[in-house]
Amino acid sequence: MAETITIIEQDRIEAENILEQFLTDRMPEQDFTKGGALRDFVVVALANIFAYLRAERDLVRARQSLLLLGRLTGTSADDAVDEILSNWFIRRKTGQVASGSVTVTLSRAVDVEIATTTKFYKTSSLLYYPDTLENTFYSADDLLPVIDSSGAVAAYTFSVPVYASQAGTQYNVTPGVFADYTRFSPYVTRVENTADITGGGGNETTEEMLVRSETAITVRDLNSSRSIDATLKDEFVNVDDVIVVGYGDTEMIRDLIAVEITNTRIHSGGHVDAYLRMPILANQTVESIVGGVFTDPREGYYILRDPTIFNEGDPGGGIPATDFTSFGVTVGDILVFSNAVENYEANSFIIKEVTPYGLYVAKRTPFPKAMPVIEATYNDGSLENVGALNTLTSANNEHTFADSYYYQGGDKGKYVRIVSSGEPRYNLGTGRIVFVDTVLNRVTLEGLPYDFVLETDVEWELLTRQVSYTVGGNSPTYNDNISEGPNTGMLGTPRHSGEFTKTVQYDGRVMLPFHPVYRITDVSFPGGSFPPALIDTDGRVRFSNRVNVEPVEAFTASELQYQVIGHNPGEVPSGWQMLELDIGWATDKTYFNGQTLRVTYDTLSGYDAVWTFMLGTSRRILCGSVIPKGLHPVYLTLDIRYRPSKIATVALDTTAAAAALAVHVNEFNVIEDLDMSDIFSFLRTNYPEIGFLEPAPIYYQLLAPDGRVLYFKTDDAVTMDPAKIIDPRYGVLPDPTDPTADQYRMDVPEGLGVSNNTVRYLTVVDLITFTNLEG
Amino acid sequence: MSDKFDIHIEGMPLGVATSVRSITFGAYPRSLGVRGPQKMVDRFLKCLMTPIGSDLSDPEYGTPLAAALLRSTVPEALQSLAVRSVAAAEEKIREYDSTYGLPERERLRSVRIDQIHIDSEGQGVVLELTLENTAGEVVKTLLPQIVGT
Numbered sequence: 001m002a003e004t005i006t007i008i009e010q011d012r013i014e015a016e017n018i019l020e021q022f023l024t025d026r027m028p029e030q031d032f033t034k035g036g037a038l039r040d041f042v043v044v045a046l047a048n049i050f051a052y053l054r055a056e057r058d059l060v061r062a063r064q065s066l067l068l069l070g071r072l073t074g075t076s077a078d079d080a081v082d083e084i085l086s087n088w089f090i091r092r093k094t095g096q097v098a099s100g101s102v103t104v105t106l107s108r109a110v111d112v113e114i115a116t117t118t119k120f121y122k123t124s125s126l127l128y129y130p131d132t133l134e135n136t137f138y139s140a141d142d143l144l145p146v147i148d149s150s151g152a153v154a155a156y157t158f159s160v161p162v163y164a165s166q167a168g169t170q171y172n173v174t175p176g177v178f179a180d181y182t183r184f185s186p187y188v189t190r191v192e193n194t195a196d197i198t199g200g201g202g203n204e205t206t207e208e209m210l211v212r213s214e215t216a217i218t219v220r221d222l223n224s225s226r227s228i229d230a231t232l233k234d235e236f237v238n239v240d241d242v243i244v245v246g247y248g249d250t251e252m253i254r255d256l257i258a259v260e261i262t263n264t265r266i267h268s269g270g271h272v273d274a275y276l277r278m279p280i281l282a283n284q285t286v287e288s289i290v291g292g293v294f295t296d297p298r299e300g301y302y303i304l305r306d307p308t309i310f311n312e313g314d315p316g317g318g319i320p321a322t323d324f325t326s327f328g329v330t331v332g333d334i335l336v337f338s339n340a341v342e343n344y345e346a347n348s349f350i351i352k353e354v355t356p357y358g359l360y361v362a363k364r365t366p367f368p369k370a371m372p373v374i375e376a377t378y379n380d381g382s383l384e385n386v387g388a389l390n391t392l393t394s395a396n397n398e399h400t401f402a403d404s405y406y407y408q409g410g411d412k413g414k415y416v417r418i419v420s421s422g423e424p425r426y427n428l429g430t431g432r433i434v435f436v437d438t439v440l441n442r443v444t445l446e447g448l449p450y451d452f453v454l455e456t457d458v459e460w461e462l463l464t465r466q467v468s469y470t471v472g473g474n475s476p477t478y479n480d481n482i483s484e485g486p487n488t489g490m491l492g493t494p495r496h497s498g499e500f501t502k503t504v505q506y507d508g509r510v511m512l513p514f515h516p517v518y519r520i521t522d523v524s525f526p527g528g529s530f531p532p533a534l535i536d537t538d539g540r541v542r543f544s545n546r547v548n549v550e551p552v553e554a555f556t557a558s559e560l561q562y563q564v565i566g567h568n569p570g571e572v573p574s575g576w577q578m579l580e581l582d583i584g585w586a587t588d589k590t591y592f593n594g595q596t597l598r599v600t601y602d603t604l605s606g607y608d609a610v611w612t613f614m615l616g617t618s619r620r621i622l623c624g625s626v627i628p629k630g631l632h633p634v635y636l637t638l639d640i641r642y643r644p645s646k647i648a649t650v651a652l653d654t655t656a657a658a659a660a661l662a663v664h665v666n667e668f669n670v671i672e673d674l675d676m677s678d679i680f681s682f683l684r685t686n687y688p689e690i691g692f693l694e695p696a697p698i699y700y701q702l703l704a705p706d707g708r709v710l711y712f713k714t715d716d717a718v719t720m721d722p723a724k725i726i727d728p729r730y731g732v733l734p735d736p737t738d739p740t741a742d743q744y745r746m747d748v749p750e751g752l753g754v755s756n757n758t759v760r761y762l763t764v765v766d767l768i769t770f771t772n773l774e775g
Numbered sequence: 776m777s778d779k780f781d782i783h784i785e786g787m788p789l790g791v792a793t794s795v796r797s798i799t800f801g802a803y804p805r806s807l808g809v810r811g812p813q814k815m816v817d818r819f820l821k822c823l824m825t826p827i828g829s830d831l832s833d834p835e836y837g838t839p840l841a842a843a844l845l846r847s848t849v850p851e852a853l854q855s856l857a858v859r860s861v862a863a864a865e866e867k868i869r870e871y872d873s874t875y876g877l878p879e880r881e882r883l884r885s886v887r888i889d890q891i892h893i894d895s896e897g898q899g900v901v902l903e904l905t906l907e908n909t910a911g912e913v914v915k916t917l918l919p920q921i922v923g924t
Contacts, residue, residue, distance in 0.1 A: 031781045
């Protein structure tokens with residue numbers, strides 16, 4: 001390492017004084033005072049060398065001390081800090097990469113696939129890549145038409161999320177056209193970013209590194225605030241800040257166990273939430289089938305489904321259409337798992353929720369595992385009802401039935417499940433093998449709800465473990481609602497066609513992605529054959545009103561509503577969140593089922609990687625549940641009412657001011673409370689064109705973890721004080737005597753894990769308006 | 776403070792001295808230690824012939840005389856400079872003397888220029904000085920002609 005030793009005058013003076021004192025003591029007869037020749041030859045000459053050695057000694061000493069190194073500057077000091085901190089495996093963080101989105105304009109509506117290796121050059125030296133894990137397909141139907149002044153479609157556009165190829169602030173760029181790009185379609189006419197690409201940062205400074213090192217030198221496990229902070233900041237450049245909530249913190253609700261009888265809630269401990277402050281990744285999209293099946297990402301199987309219960313019915317009327325709501329099951333009834341392993345598996349479960357597609361039991365007391373257990377799947381089933389008995393033949397001998405009991409190595413006693421059938425109203429179900437005909441390679445089945453209709457080439461499964469169950473409220477048998485038998489007449493004995501699963505399904509709803517979902521900016525699907533009155537100008541059915549209650553029927557496009565529902569507020573927003581978006585009308589829940597709904601939203605850049613890291617088998621805490629969460633987003637709506645300065649020579653650029661103000665709010669020091677004076681101070685400092693700012697309240701919206709939007713208004717600091725919550729219909733505190741105002745109430749924010757510590761104040765240009773009071 | 780000895784220096788002989796080489800230990804078999812008035816004269820001589828700014832620990836130590844001899848200086852200016860340089864050296868030596876509390880015989884009371892001879896061709900100067908210490912002793916000294924190079 002090149003090093004420069006600098007001797008300052010003070011060093012030399014001190015060296016001369018020391019040498020003079022030393023020589024005078026050793027040689028008292030000689031005169032070493034200033035002005036003498038001896039001093040020149042002995043003291044002054046040696047002082048320079050002496051001063052040099054002292055400076056070098058001080059430098060070496062400083063390089064061994066982080067305290068002293070913090071006062072030094074330059075590359076050598078940086079290198080020295082790197083070397084010392086490397087002894088504790090602390091590395092200098094590389095800078096963050098900028099991210100944003102680019103808008104691609106096409107001359108034709110064609111399908112486009114963007115490979116992950118596609119390059120977008122803002123300039124010859126500023127390269128960006130698509131911010132996706134896989135190649136992304138953009139259907140021609142999803143392109144946004146650009147309408148010219150004559151009303152004709154002039155072009156088509158779509159957005160691609162991008163990230164910078166390297167870290168650095170130079171990748172933060174303002175809107176504008178991209179210079180070049182990989183040719184992924186011959187119809188591309190233009191690539192541009194219409195919003196800032198932001199988030200890029202330089203390498204960690206020595207000062208920042210030293211501050212971080214104070215907490216970094218700790219146990220590198222995810223088991224304390226210090227170590228979680230240190231580990232995450234060390235591993236992920238995108239983690240700007242970490243707020244840890246654990247046992248005893250008021251915001252901790254994930255460890256609550258409810259005692260339902262007394263409505264008591266007990267903190268069990270063992271849970272830690274690491275709230276992350278990370279860059280915002282805007283305009284992410286996800287497409288899902290409305291009313292489709294979604295799998296809960298969490299551990300545990302707590303839903304019972306049964307394909308023979310969800311029955312679309314016989315058009316002839318022989319079999320009625322049924323689902324789980326057809327049998328009088330209510331919350332609190334008991335589900336008996338009849339073939340539970342004694343002394344090992346629970347056999348009774350309290351029903352917590354009844355939906356058409358399944359029965360839900362408590363997530364904390366789930367079923368033992370995913371069932372049924374399938375030994376093999378075949379496709380040669382030949383079904384026939386012979387002598388009032390249902391029989392299945394393995395017509396192509398894909399399986400050879402053995403005429404002995406399963407514990408003897410045979411097939412008797414096992415179960416057969418008919419998976420798919422052309423006659424689902426009759427032929428679906430699970431039956432027990434009671435007889436084996438080895439000559440015909442045929443088995444006789446019991447327990448199926450209906451007699452088979454003759455059918456061949458049916459897919460069937462051989463089960464080694466089935467779910468036999470009953471449901472009822474009649475103690476002790478609990479079988480008066482669902483049991484074996486046809487839907488028109490339950491027999492009371494166990495039904496064998498149950499499935500223990502964690503796949504959820506609700507009419508009119510889609511599941512949102514399993515990571516923080518911040519602002520939702522678009523909810524829509526192609527208009528297709530829906531009434532023209534419901535279709536927006538771009539040809540899509542667009543749901544532009546977010547509400548806190550179940551959507552109601554709409555008659556015009558502008559009335560379409562959607563609701564977000566958080567099933568597990570303690571785990572929202574995180575990788576375990578069960579956040580649904582409901583567009584189904586209360587009066588016709590299935591109206592939009594089957595549509596491919598596209599949801600555009602903002603999220604946290606890099607969150608998924610942190611989630612995988614923290615819950616990975618090598619780093620997770622074995623005796624606790626430690627998960628990363630996003631801070632609860634709070635969006636500020638700002639109406640800046642101003643008069644221009646009398647001495648201003650140019651008009652206020654409100655677009656630029658709004659953009660700058662958004663950055664100011666989003667990067668505001670979270671330790672301080674944000675209030676209108678901070679905003680006014682920022683505007684006065686940076687925009688001399690403003691002469692007068694009219695005092696005004698700040699309106700802000702919490703995207704609560706239960707899916708609601710809660711509205712606040714304040715004349716002072718922006719906080720989560722419940723006294724600042726308003727009913728947006730009236731602009732005042734929600735009336736506690738008005739049941740319709742309950743949707744806007746949050747009397748105890750901590751009850752949802754919300755506090756001033758766990759929220760993040762944000763805004764966007766769209767939410768900022770400037771009003772010139774002089775017109 | 777007892778009268779400690781310093782190492783003796785003296786002006787170089789006429790014809791040998793230059794503006795950058797004007798002081799010598801003298802033509803003795805070994806260096807000499809000096810005390811008393813001679814030590815005072817040595818200190819004065821060294822200060823007078825040290826270019827100002829060349830002492831890193833005291834940039835104000837020295838006089839402009841030696842530096843002036845390096846340049847082409849008109850005789851009238853050289854004479855004026857020599858007078859000012861003698862006064863500057865006197866002031867600096869007296870400042871040092873008061874700082875260290877030297878014995879009376881080594882402390883400078885005053886310097887008087889008896890004669891200045893300027894060599895108009897060789898850019899040299901000859902100074903005849905009278906130095907008096909605080910003990911009242913008087914020492915006359917002759918600085919030989921120093922030639923600029």
